[in-house]
Amino acid sequence: MKYIPKFFNHNKWLVIALIIAFISPNLLIAEDVIGSETLKRISQGAGIQDNTKEEIESMISWLKLLLAIVSVLTFTVIALVSKVTNFQIFPRWKSNPINGSLMPIFGLLFFGGIFYEFFLHKNDYLNYSASEHADSIESIFMVTALMTGIVFIITQILLFTFSYKYRGESGDNIPFWRKKIALHYADNDKLEKIWTIIPAIGMATLVAWGAIVWTNVHQDPTKEAINIEVVAEQFQWTVRHSGKDNILAGADYRKIGGGNSLGVNFKEAAAKDDIVLAEKEIHIPVGTPINFQIRSKDVLHGFYTPQLKAHIYAVPGMPTHFLVTPNKTTEEMRKQLNKPDFNYEVACSQLCGSAHYNMRLIIVVHTQEEYKEWLEKQKPTFTEEKIIQLEEELKEREKALKNS
Numbered sequence: 001m002k003y004i005p006k007f008f009n010h011n012k013w014l015v016i017a018l019i020i021a022f023i024s025p026n027l028l029i030a031e032d033v034i035g036s037e038t039l040k041r042i043s044q045g046a047g048i049q050d051n052t053k054e055e056i057e058s059m060i061s062w063l064k065l066l067l068a069i070v071s072v073l074t075f076t077v078i079a080l081v082s083k084v085t086n087f088q089i090f091p092r093w094k095s096n097p098i099n100g101s102l103m104p105i106f107g108l109l110f111f112g113g114i115f116y117e118f119f120l121h122k123n124d125y126l127n128y129s130a131s132e133h134a135d136s137i138e139s140i141f142m143v144t145a146l147m148t149g150i151v152f153i154i155t156q157i158l159l160f161t162f163s164y165k166y167r168g169e170s171g172d173n174i175p176f177w178r179k180k181i182a183l184h185y186a187d188n189d190k191l192e193k194i195w196t197i198i199p200a201i202g203m204a205t206l207v208a209w210g211a212i213v214w215t216n217v218h219q220d221p222t223k224e225a226i227n228i229e230v231v232a233e234q235f236q237w238t239v240r241h242s243g244k245d246n247i248l249a250g251a252d253y254r255k256i257g258g259g260n261s262l263g264v265n266f267k268e269a270a271a272k273d274d275i276v277l278a279e280k281e282i283h284i285p286v287g288t289p290i291n292f293q294i295r296s297k298d299v300l301h302g303f304y305t306p307q308l309k310a311h312i313y314a315v316p317g318m319p320t321h322f323l324v325t326p327n328k329t330t331e332e333m334r335k336q337l338n339k340p341d342f343n344y345e346v347a348c349s350q351l352c353g354s355a356h357y358n359m360r361l362i363i364v365v366h367t368q369e370e371y372k373e374w375l376e377k378q379k380p381t382f383t384e385e386k387i388i389q390l391e392e393e394l395k396e397r398e399k400a401l402k403n404s
Helices: 003-010 012-034 037-044 050-085 095-120 134-165 189-217 269-273 330-337 368-377 384-403
Strands: 226-233 236-241 281-285 290-296 301-305 310-314 320-324 344-348 360-366
Touching: 095 134, 134 189, 189 320, 226 281, 226 301, 226 310, 236 281, 281 368, 290 301, 290 310, 310 320, 330 360, 360 368
Parallel strands: 226 290, 281 360
Antiparallel strands: 226 236, 290 320, 301 310, 301 344, 344 360
16 A cells, blocks of 8 residues: 555546546536436326435445445556556656646636636626615725735735746756746745735724724614514524514523414513514515514524625524614615515525525515505514413423423
């Protein structure tokens, strides 16, 4: 086995070819069999049971393992034969001059790909603002992108340029002034001060600026702010509206169960007009501060509204909140973007489990009049009949716990 690393070093292109030969069948299998619509139709067709699909996937897994074993054995056999016969498929070459000479080509392809992608999808970027604080976040983002972009372009140009200039031509017949070997300096105080102080000033400015914006978004809500609770769990969001009194009743995780999925303290006076929405939507008015109160029932989730440029974590055992004021209704955004099916969305920014893709919620931004009409139509969740039912369920659970 000690000969294998030497073989890899002496026969790089063969190794690359074998790796590609190993990866390609796996990609083809994954795309054409497991992820294909053909397999879905087979598994869902008449007379085909789910266990058939599982058997097919198990067979494919074993086939992949077999391909991996064959590839390893192939590497080993070729390495041993190469050592015994002293034969190298690709003889050693002067890699530094060749690789260095290719750097300008790689540099052009690298920057060409970046700019091509940028201009190809420039219309798909989220470059509009739909909340009052979004403009300040957009400004921070653009300044940060500009600063890091300039540094990135300069450093990459230097990387490709120096890799080409000091490509290390070697040989007994080449004079020393043509060998182009880079010199090494142990230290340079002037350069170290420059590349330490300048980035430090830039980062300190961005951090201070970001802290101001963060404070404005997460400040204590004003009296006119509408209180809405969003509770995350695997794998859905549940919305509770504060109702006409604009006060959310407290919650206790020990009361979660049965018809009280959020553990609301339903005996509190504030709970009488709280509304637990059945539909997966949040309804809010334009031009009014919204105080989103976020909590999680199980794992870490991320409450992310990209169009409103707001994000905060839903942490188990630690309620969080943020304040956002939408300045464009859903209909206004549809006209502005020329997208009749546009909706403000909430997505979970954390990979919270196998059904993470279900963590989707719609935000409907109304005019003031539309919002009042919508609120009038909503019925409180914790009616007298509902409270009696929840009390009975709670007694039964406590009784079951005592008997267990």
